[in-house]
Amino acid sequence: MFDIFLIEAVINGVLLGGVLALLALGLNLVFGVIDVVWICYAELVMIGMYAIWWLFVHYGVPLPVAIGAAVALVALAGVALHVLVIQPVLGTPPINQLLVTGGVLFFLQAAATLAFGIEFRNLGLRMPIVEVGEMFFSFARILAFATALAGVAALWLFLTRTYLGTAIRAISQDREIMPLMGVNPRRIYLVTSAIGGGMAGIAAALLALQYDVHPAIGLSFGPITFMICVLGGLGNMAGGFVAAFVFAQFISVGGFYAQVEWGYVIAFAFFIVMMFVRPQGLFSR
Amino acid sequence: MSAGAALPRRLPPLAGLAALAAVPLVGLGNYHLHLAITILIWGFVYTAWSIMGRFGMVSLGHGAFLGIGAYVTAMLWNAFGLAPWIGIPIALALAVLMAFVIGYPCFRFRIVGHYFALVTLALGEVVRLTIVALRDHTGGSLGMTVEGVAGGTSLLALQFGDRGAFFYLALAVWLGGLWVWRLVDRSMLRYALEAASEDEDAAASIGVDVTRAKLAITMLSAAMTALGGALYAQYQLYINPETVSGIGISLQIVFAVIAGGLYVQAGPTVGAVITLLLAETLRVAVGHDVHGLDGTIYGLLLVLFIIYMPQGVSGFALALWRGLRDGGARRADAGAAAR
Amino acid sequence: MLEVRGVSAGYGGFRALSDVSLEVRAGEAVAVIGPNGAGKTTLLRVISKLIPASAGEIVMTGVKLADVPPEKVVELGIAHVPENRRLFPRLTVEENLRMGAFVPAARARFRERLEFVYALFPRLRERRDQLAGTMSGGEQQMCAIGRALMSGPRLLLMDEPSAGLAPVIVQQVFELVRRIRAEGYTVLIVEQNVQQVLRVVDRAYLLEVGGIRLAGSAAELLASDAIRRSYLGL
Missing domain, CATH: 3.40.50.300 (P-loop containing nucleotide triphosphate hydrolases)
Structure with missing residues (x-):
């Protein structure tokens, strides 16, 4: 009746939810502001993970420095993606914008294989296990959860308390009049892309502590990130945040009762059903 | 006039067909025959995707139908000894049923564009993960081997040890795919769907049953894709979740069609040729040891394609040819007028 | 000028x-x-x-x-109050006003000008945390003018x-x-x-x-x- 392992699964789900929320938030920001889905978002995360691994394992760069460099690199990758790939197709049918980032997905995946091979790489860290009662939690997960929440909070403060953040929210509501406010829309798009990339970089650091990196890692959590974004309501940050925790519970508790794949199957099936019931997203007004 | 004009018009396709039919007879090695069969199978699958993709219904989940076709057929054969002649229709029926269950609410509630793409993407993942999760029956991510028949050839089991025979099977299916493409191209369904992809409300207001039209084309596309999956399984005799389902293969289908050309009958097949030749050429050029180079170049080309040549290679070639022809005709006219 | x-x-x-x-x-x-x-x-x-x-x-x-x-x-x-007001509907009144003060020179005097606009249109002060899109047409016009004034324009x-707008509101x-x-x-x-x-x-x-x-x-x-x-x- 009182199953301690189930509680452990639920708590692990909450911890996972934090990281998923951070992931979904970066994607959601870009989607909400520029109205383009970065299908290759998870591959940006992969770039960050490889950067950390490369700097830390190969060059012995201290971990915090490696993480900082990786976040900066992925933010830069976000800007490059916008300038080189998104900008040329901004005026074309939306589906081209979706597909062009899919091309980038292939490119990054293959380029990672070319550069690093298909082997699984890890940082080789021994992270402690935290024991609470009879439940065990990985310290990396707790750290990731806390950092993710801090990242989400920082983004929220930025978007609501600063001029630039307010402009980022405003531009999705009325792009054309932005110059009347003294705002250059192109610059806002670049800043948004950099923040979206930066969020992917932070997510990369949190995932690198827990998982091995390999060229196909993007495929394992890319789709779930899109589902969370859509379910939360595209461009709706609060919705995406809650949806991340809902999905994490499906995966964690589903995996507790059966294999972990069934957890994902239920999560995706839930997504499809919700799209029919509430196509505007779970939490639309 | 019409009969006289029709024959020369039909001559090139007929000649092409004859040339294709002769392919196994000219003493190609196994390797080249293998390439030809692979192109035919994937050309068919890509064609299946394009018959709905050309109407703006961009599915990122066709791996779902491909996976059902391959796995259901193979599992019925391995577990119950049910021949593909029965297994394939069952697999097709399941794929069509799934297309209906997903498609009906999608089209009813007007889920289009990004949202349709993401729903189908989720569907592809559901099928892939289900295959992995049913690892006791499917072998999980290690894949499964279709049990071969003694001697390697059996019409009943749809297995052909001789590649030449399989070539004709693949050729027939591929031609069938082109024929369906043409049927759709000349049907009322096409006008209904083109109207709907421009403006759904307007289409509905002039009496087009948009939901029904979209559902019909989606179910047709699903059935063809499942057939392609079954054919692939029968040919390779080995399948795994990554190669026949999930986001990776689903995107590969989309991109091959875009590279080849979405709005041209031969486009999807051209896409199959381009992607396969690119991979094979690079593999031969740089050897087996360098993984990922073909994908890197392919990905780069895709991005460039979508930005600079969204109508694909065959669409581009067609436009170029028309431009040259019309330009040439204009020059001829001008010359005549000058005289 | x-x-x-x-x-x-x-x-x-x-x-x-x-x-x-x-x-x-x-x-x-x-x-x-x-x-x-x-x-x-x-x-x-x-x-x-x-x-x-x-x-x-x-x-x-x-x-x-x-x-x-x-x-x-x-x-x-030069500040422009566009046709149909064009407020940012899902930003609050005060956030709309903040957008009006986006340029660096205006940011420095944000508080002062905000007080000025609120004194000019007390209704906006009452509605400062309301989403702009939910206000009446006349109130939205006030907000649109207020947003333009936040940049400290000469023209x-x-x-x-x-x-x-309804005839009464036009007055x-x-x-x-x-x-x-x-x-x-x-x-x-x-x-x-x-x-x-x-x-x-x-x-x-x-x-x-x-x-x-x-x-x-x-x-x-x-x-x-x-x-x-x-x-x-x-």
Whole structure:
């Protein structure tokens, strides 16, 4: 009746939810502001993970420095993606914008294989296990959860308390009049892309502590990130945040009762059903 | 006039067909025959995707139908000894049923564009993960081997040890795919769907049953894709979740069609040729040891394609040819007028 | 303060303005009147550089606008209250006002100007945390004007402030315009409601099919036969 392992699964789900929320938030920001889905978002995360691994394992760069460099690199990758790939197709049918980032997905995946091979790489860290009662939690997960929440909070403060953040929210509501406010829309798009990339970089650091990196890692959590974004309501940050925790519970508790794949199957099936019931997203007004 | 004009018009396709039919007879090695069969199978699958993709219904989940076709057929054969002649229709029926269950609410509630793409993407993942999760029956991510028949050839089991025979099977299916493409191209369904992809409300207001039209084309596309999956399984005799389902293969289908050309009958097949030749050429050029180079170049080309040549290679070639022809005709006219 | 000399502009092949010249002197309120589709909105959009001029030049306090990128126009002291108000509907009233103060020079004086706008429109202070899209048309017009004032402009461009509002609210809006004038702002206002607008401005231009047809003081135009017949229905 009182199953301690189930509680452990639920708590692990909450911890996972934090990281998923951070992931979904970066994607959601870009989607909400520029109205383009970065299908290759998870591959940006992969770039960050490889950067950390490369700097830390190969060059012995201290971990915090490696993480900082990786976040900066992925933010830069976000800007490059916008300038080189998104900008040329901004005026074309939306589906081209979706597909062009899919091309980038292939490119990054293959380029990672070319550069690093298909082997699984890890940082080789021994992270402690935290024991609470009879439940065990990985310290990396707790750290990731806390950092993710801090990242989400920082983004929220930025978007609501600063001029630039307010402009980022405003531009999705009325792009054309932005110059009347003294705002250059192109610059806002670049800043948004950099923040979206930066969020992917932070997510990369949190995932690198827990998982091995390999060229196909993007495929394992890319789709779930899109589902969370859509379910939360595209461009709706609060919705995406809650949806991340809902999905994490499906995966964690589903995996507790059966294999972990069934957890994902239920999560995706839930997504499809919700799209029919509430196509505007779970939490639309 | 019409009969006289029709024959020369039909001559090139007929000649092409004859040339294709002769392919196994000219003493190609196994390797080249293998390439030809692979192109035919994937050309068919890509064609299946394009018959709905050309109407703006961009599915990122066709791996779902491909996976059902391959796995259901193979599992019925391995577990119950049910021949593909029965297994394939069952697999097709399941794929069509799934297309209906997903498609009906999608089209009813007007889920289009990004949202349709993401729903189908989720569907592809559901099928892939289900295959992995049913690892006791499917072998999980290690894949499964279709049990071969003694001697390697059996019409009943749809297995052909001789590649030449399989070539004709693949050729027939591929031609069938082109024929369906043409049927759709000349049907009322096409006008209904083109109207709907421009403006759904307007289409509905002039009496087009948009939901029904979209559902019909989606179910047709699903059935063809499942057939392609079954054919692939029968040919390779080995399948795994990554190669026949999930986001990776689903995107590969989309991109091959875009590279080849979405709005041209031969486009999807051209896409199959381009992607396969690119991979094979690079593999031969740089050897087996360098993984990922073909994908890197392919990905780069895709991005460039979508930005600079969204109508694909065959669409581009067609436009170029028309431009040259019309330009040439204009020059001829001008010359005549000058005289 | 603002000089428009021989300006032409259009969308695609369509020429909405041809060879338009007008002038706004410091401290004045000037109206551009005319029927729907005469090019009035286009004129203001060209001044704000939302669309480019194909010929002619515009000079604001000695600076040629051709040399200034669109988002820098506001820093020359030109604020534009666009047609249909164009508030950011899912930002609060105060966030809309903050957007008006986006340019660095305005940020420094945000608090002071916010107090000024709230003093001018106390209703906005009451509604400061409400989403702008949920307010009434008249309140939205206040917010749109307030947002423009937040940049500390020397010249206020107003595009059809009375359009789409109920008759009672229209009266209130012209009252707002009068108060803006009283605060000493220079105003260039575009209006279809000729009778009302000529009572709050000093001078006016009549714009028809993309060209200036008539110019003069508000009293002269009110008295002119052409205006009385075509626009006042007298």
